[in-house]
Amino acid sequence: MKDILRINHLSGGYGKENIITGLSLDISRDDFMGIIGPNGSGKTTLLRFASRVLTPRAGTIYFKEQNIIQMDLKEFCRNVAFVAQDISTGFSYTVTEIVAMGRIPHLKRLQFETKKDREIIEEALILTDTLHFKDKRIDELSAGERQRVIIARALAQEPALLLLDEPTSHLDIGHQIQVLNLLKKLNRRNNLTIVMILHDLNLASAYCNRIVLLDKGAIYKEGSPGEVLTYQNIEAVYKTVVIVNKNPVTGRPNVILVPGEK
């Protein structure tokens, strides 16, 4: 079984309105998938369905052959982790406490973390380069540091599939590359499947092996960066003029914005 997540004819949204309409998508184990599309195209909604926060009106999502709605919630969260854009909390938890929450799906009620849990937490801290401020309070950190802590918490869940909602949106270019390099490393070495929403088309092009271009709640085009990131596709969906050439380093598509009226 190569596919880790299969989305079949998914429709649904908030209230009566369908934001996703009849969307089907297969995600394989080794995928590093980018989801792109204009605002309101349903990117975040799609991830919220995949992470079980929303329940589909029609269609089914399978995680390794199991309908995710029928899976035990904790079991599901031991396999699929979600990284939000940012977290805000009024409580001054330390970095370690936040990352330790990633172990909740693995713990019984009232169970304190065991030695093994603490090792997993430390490993997540090391991988995300957050170990050196593990005792700092979460509200003292910069946005980039906080983002890495949220990723560390997701890694402490020991998931097979990691869903990320614009993990780089609050970061400067240095930290953007740092976070994406980390994800790439996890994808290669730890066999972690990555599905993430990205706004930056060139980052998506440089890092993803597959890109899904969403438009109005459906897939407009899906495939390798070379197949999806063409000026025809981008202009049709984003309603803006671009030039696409090749990134001289990666050889992948490089999208150049053209300022001015269309």
Place this chain on the structure above:
Amino acid sequence: MIKRLKKTLLLLFLLLCAAVILGLIKGAVHIPLADIFLQENQAIINMRLFRILAAILVGSGLAVSGIALQAILRNPLAEPYLLGTSSGAGLAAVVAVILGISRIYMPFAAFLGAVISIILVYSLAREENRIMDKSLILSGVIISVAFSSVIVFLVSLFGNEALHEMNWWLWGSLQVYDYKLVLLVALPVVLGIAVIYLFAQDLNAISIGEEESAHLGIDTQKVKKILILITALITASLICICGIIGFVGLIVPHMMRLIVGPNHKVLIPSTCLAASVFMVTCDVFSRTLFAPVEIPIGVITAIIGAPIFLVLLKQGKKI
């Protein structure tokens, strides 16, 4: 973490022992420590022991309810008194007494009143299907004032021996009138605290955000409902033995968060002990400051709690 927890708990336990001894020897009559086992002092010591038991129940029950409400509503000001739960329970208890219902059933009436006031406050604070932080406390305080006025009205109109005096209801007292009732309400209070502690992990996750906790495998809506009902149960039980005592759920949890941090696995047990120390000590003050006149205990907690409330209100969301 477990080591730190043990150390904190041990320290607080020793403090509690000290407070209990203080509670036993101090009062309208001073009994030297050496004489507490004397036959002639037995009656007073027994009375004081029950008072101390009541103080421990009230302190830990209200403080832990405060912790649970602050985490699930992600609002630093949430606690039974400011959310109007206490006065709702109080009003229902007053009505029950006036209707001549047996004292043993008073907690049930109070529970009903607590749940009704919670539903009322929530529907008032709901705007477009979302609970607004500021309006939640605002509606809570309004309901609290309204229900307290009705209590005053009913007690002045129907005041009789079965009904305590007005001050007892509005400002609380740890004077024990009915030993059986204290033992009866001890059960739901202790069980309630235990259940809240069972949800310590869930509280950690939910305090970060409802969607965040769902991503960690927690059925957030279910957990919220269970915990709100349990805080109502604890508050209602306590109303029956001590009247309305405010701010306890605000003072001790915030103090303890500064000392042990916000992790609920550590925060809940240490707050239980700290709140017990706090209430037993407040009770000693209420009995001795202007002895033989007893100052209502709610006055003391309000004098300490009101400034803390203001600071938290100014600070905004940060806890």
